[in-house]
Amino acid sequence: MIRRALLPVLAGLGLATAGCVFGLLGGAEPGLDRELQNEREVTSDVARQIRDGAPLVRDPILLAYLNELGQEIVRTTEPQPFIYRFALIEDDSLNAFTIGGGYVYMNTGVFAQSGDVSELAGVLAHEIGHVRNRHVAKRGEGQELATLATLAAMAAVALAGADPAVMMMGQSLNVALQLRNSRRAESEADRDGIGYMVKAGYQPRGMVRFFERIQLQRPRGAETVPAYLFTHPAVDERISAAKLQISQLQLPSSLRTREDRLDAMQARLAELRFTAAGGSSLQARAQFDRARSDPLLETARAAEQAGNLDEADRILEQAGQQEPNDPRIPLARANLAESRRDLAAATAQLERAFEIDPYAPLVQYRLGHLHGLLGNRSQAVFYLEQAATTYRGGTPGRARAEAEIDLVTFPVFETSGVGLEEGTRLERFEPGSTARWWGKLEGRFGRYAEKVVVRWIAPDGSVASETTAQPGSSSGVLTAELALREQAPGAWQVEVLVADTRAALQRFELVAPAVR
Numbered sequence: 001m002i003r004r005a006l007l008p009v010l011a012g013l014g015l016a017t018a019g020c021v022f023g024l025l026g027g028a029e030p031g032l033d034r035e036l037q038n039e040r041e042v043t044s045d046v047a048r049q050i051r052d053g054a055p056l057v058r059d060p061i062l063l064a065y066l067n068e069l070g071q072e073i074v075r076t077t078e079p080q081p082f083i084y085r086f087a088l089i090e091d092d093s094l095n096a097f098t099i100g101g102g103y104v105y106m107n108t109g110v111f112a113q114s115g116d117v118s119e120l121a122g123v124l125a126h127e128i129g130h131v132r133n134r135h136v137a138k139r140g141e142g143q144e145l146a147t148l149a150t151l152a153a154m155a156a157v158a159l160a161g162a163d164p165a166v167m168m169m170g171q172s173l174n175v176a177l178q179l180r181n182s183r184r185a186e187s188e189a190d191r192d193g194i195g196y197m198v199k200a201g202y203q204p205r206g207m208v209r210f211f212e213r214i215q216l217q218r219p220r221g222a223e224t225v226p227a228y229l230f231t232h233p234a235v236d237e238r239i240s241a242a243k244l245q246i247s248q249l250q251l252p253s254s255l256r257t258r259e260d261r262l263d264a265m266q267a268r269l270a271e272l273r274f275t276a277a278g279g280s281s282l283q284a285r286a287q288f289d290r291a292r293s294d295p296l297l298e299t300a301r302a303a304e305q306a307g308n309l310d311e312a313d314r315i316l317e318q319a320g321q322q323e324p325n326d327p328r329i330p331l332a333r334a335n336l337a338e339s340r341r342d343l344a345a346a347t348a349q350l351e352r353a354f355e356i357d358p359y360a361p362l363v364q365y366r367l368g369h370l371h372g373l374l375g376n377r378s379q380a381v382f383y384l385e386q387a388a389t390t391y392r393g394g395t396p397g398r399a400r401a402e403a404e405i406d407l408v409t410f411p412v413f414e415t416s417g418v419g420l421e422e423g424t425r426l427e428r429f430e431p432g433s434t435a436r437w438w439g440k441l442e443g444r445f446g447r448y449a450e451k452v453v454v455r456w457i458a459p460d461g462s463v464a465s466e467t468t469a470q471p472g473s474s475s476g477v478l479t480a481e482l483a484l485r486e487q488a489p490g491a492w493q494v495e496v497l498v499a500d501t502r503a504a505l506q507r508f509e510l511v512a513p514a515v516r
Contacts, residue, residue, distance in 0.1 A: 036081050039137055040410060043101025047085070050105070051389075057088035057108060059272055060358040060386050065265050067382045069117070070104065070124050074378070076199035077132050083381050083409055084131070086124070094214055098127045100136030112269055113213065118197070118206025118257045125193035125200075126207065132192065135185040190238055194245055203255040204246050211239045286356045288326040293319050300332060309336055327356040327363065334366070341463075343374055354383075361390040365401050372408050373502050380408050404501050406444070412503035413439040418494055422472050422479060429484055431513045436481040437494050437506070438472055445498065446476075453497040454480035459490030469496075484510055 050056075057063070063086070070086040082102030091107040098104050104127045114120040130136065194204040214235055296319035303312035313336050320329045330352040337346035347370045353363045368384030371377075384405045391397035416439030417425035429435050437454050452469040464487060469478035489512040496504035 035137065037411065039101045039134070040082065043099050043103055044409065046099050047101075047103045050087075050099075055090040057090055057269075057272070058389055059268070060354075060364070060390075062088060062111075062265055062268060062272070063386070064358070064382070065261065066106070066111070067378075069121060070128070071378050073121060073125050073128055073196050073200045073202075076196045077128060080132070082131065083377050084128070085381065085385065094210075094217055096123050096127055098130050098136065100131060100134065102131055104128065104131065108269060110210075112266055114262070114266075115209060115213070116206060116258045117262045118203040118255075119210040119213070120206075120262065121197055121200065121202040122193065122204070122207030122210050125196040125202075126189050127193075128196060129189035129192035130185065133185070133188055135189065138185075186238070187241065190242055191245060194242060194249075198249065198251065198255065201254070201256055203257045204242075204249070204251070206257060208239055208242050208246070211235050211242070215239075286325040286327060288323045290326075293323040293326045293329060296322070297328060297332060304336065304339075309340060312336055325356055327353045327360060330356070331363070338370075343370055346370055347374065359390060361387045361397055361401075364390060365397065365404075368401070369404065369501070372404065373497075375502065375505065377408050381405055384408070403499065407498055407501040407503060410444065411442055412445050412448075412498050413496075414442050415440050416496070416504055416506070418506050418508050422474055422477055426508060428509045428511055430511060431487075431489070432485055434481050434483050435492075435494075435508065436479055437469070437496065438477055438479045439469070439496065439504065440474075440476050441478070441498075448498050449478065451499045452478050452503075453500075455495040455497070456482045457493040457495055458488055459492065460488070489513070 066086045066088060070084060074080060074084045080102075084102040084104065087103070087105050088111060089105055089107050092109040092112075093107055094109050094113065096104065096106040096110055104124065106123065106127075110123055111120065114123075190207070194207060197204045197207065296315055300312040300315040300319070303309075303315060313333060316329055316333045316336070319326070320333075323329065330349040334346040334349035334353070337343070337349060347367065350363055350367045350370065353360070354367060357363065364383050364387035368380045368382070368387060371383060372380035384401050388398050388401040388405065391401060416437070417423075418435055418437050419426045420433065420436060422436065422438040426435075435456075439452070441449060441452075449471075450468070454467055454469050455463050456465040458464045465482050467480050469480045471477070472479040487510060489510045492508050492510055494504075494506045494508070495502060496506075
């Protein structure tokens, strides 16, 4: 049974359009400062508590849509130190919040009641503004009670089923802290969010319309919109400030307000709620005729075993035309593409399988894994988190997905580089030299020391060498080397895989031999 005790704590935390909580946090790639690394680590722990105890929407299709919209806005704010995650909480109030570290939570009330996609984008852009400016982390400066450590403790108490009165005290504490100095942060998140919306191609007046929607909710009572959201800072002040900012912008006429998919997603959310109330299930698997696709799958498998990969793919393409709802067909085509090292084609096939059956954890996991290999960390984490949720607790599948999420999220190496010796870094190598990759794993990933594989990728994209890293001369350092005697000059890449997950990608130039 879902514990609802966490919700008052979350309600006191912030809430997108009108008063988001500010705690503190951190995380990062090698070289990022310790505060950012702490933010990643602490927010990851808090997010795990929310995932395990809050009434989150689990539908992959809805979450994929929300993630696509959120990531589209995030791309306007690059470079970013965080991987962004977007989640839906089953709650009818007009609310959203962030705990920092890239984690954004939206209530289903916001999703269901947004009049168009620009309103939804406005809520997301506001929360992304809080994350981008690290308001959660900065809110804790000099105020220990406002730290994420406090947030984590409160969430832990809530998940343990504490007395509701205790939770209300926690809510009051957070509200009091917010009221002291979050006006500047809220205004900053509004202002930056409007800029993000314009860059992402959304009409920023959508943010204003959502503020006005909050005002319309007020007569219904404080149970749908917390009272302090109207005074901290006042919604009418934020509307006026947003309108003034927008009036000073030269807005292109092509900015979006509507799209057909939002209507479909809102209908899907309504159907999910109907299902929860005893209606028909949205999770019915795709229907297909095995008698038509099984023979073709077997023929393709035989061609693949004989080494005729192109013929196998041709047969599978034919099978897909005959049975477009059989998810096994794009899965098999993804296998072929991977064997040819065409990861982009493999990903496209797996995305087709996901469209057919979004609830298959193997498809979710493999999509996350391939996006990780392609360097698409946000997409990798999205699909891996779907797999971690879909796999049953305590199974190897869930453990594998959660381990890979950590590998994608946190810095795997304390330090690493490519040079002539351990601890040195070079960007250009002369012909005849030996390049040495070296790296020291972060403490939390020390158990993977024997699963570090180094690939040396030539300028034409081929793998010139692939070896398992070996212990170096320094304690804890791993190394791998490549002699550059007859190798092609040009731009080289060193891809480092840890437990089959890409953990590092470094580049160097091999200069051309001197002409005599």
